[in-house]
Amino acid sequence: MRVAIASDHGGLNIRKEIIALMEEMNIDYTDLGCECGTSVDYPDYAIPVAEKVVSGEVDRGILICGTGIGMSIAANKVKGIRCALAHDTFSAKATREHNNTNILAMGERVIGPGLARDIAKVWLTTPFEGGRHELRVNKIRTYEAGQ
Ligand code: RB5
Numbered sequence: 001m002r003v004a005i006a007s008d009h010g011g012l013n014i015r016k017e018i019i020a021l022m023e024e025m026n027i028d029y030t031d032l033g034c035e036c037g038t039s040v041d042y043p044d045y046a047i048p049v050a051e052k053v054v055s056g057e058v059d060r061g062i063l064i065c066g067t068g069i070g071m072s073i074a075a076n077k078v079k080g081i082r083c084a085l086a087h088d089t090f091s092a093k094a095t096r097e098h099n100n101t102n103i104l105a106m107g108e109r110v111i112g113p114g115l116a117r118d119i120a121k122v123w124l125t126t127p128f129e130g131g132r133h134e135l136r137v138n139k140i141r142t143y144e145a146g147q
Helices: 009-024 043-055 069-075 089-097 113-125 132-145
Strands: 002-007 028-031 060-065 083-085 103-107
Touching: 002 009, 002 043, 009 028, 009 060, 009 103, 009 113, 043 060, 043 069, 043 103, 060 069, 060 113, 069 083, 069 103, 083 089, 089 113, 103 113
Parallel strands: 002 028, 002 060, 060 103, 083 103
Antiparallel strands: none
């Protein structure tokens, strides 16, 4: 699996934590920043990650900002993206099984690095269940296709 990861200045520490996790898991990742010397704008990081996912250059994306909310809003504007904001492992597992999410967003001002690592690990390793969930995801795809 190939993963693109990015954060704004508010998500730098958790981004480093998740990069360390992906190295331990032997996951092939691309780090799209930020360099974070100054305050940056989360859409400038969310949209390039989302575009890499929809183009197929990577399979999944992980985005971190202060709350995770800005990143998830911006990523979900890109057609084909199903980005979940998850701050617990139950939601992280369910959103892979039921929603086939292709981007995970988290907020560093909301959770600590240990929980973020557990959430990312569950999200990266849980498969989509398909079946009735595929039909539901397809309804989103159909709506997007008509836009
Ligand atoms: C940056 O101050 C903050 O607004 C950003 O990290 C994020 O929380 C936005 O949703």
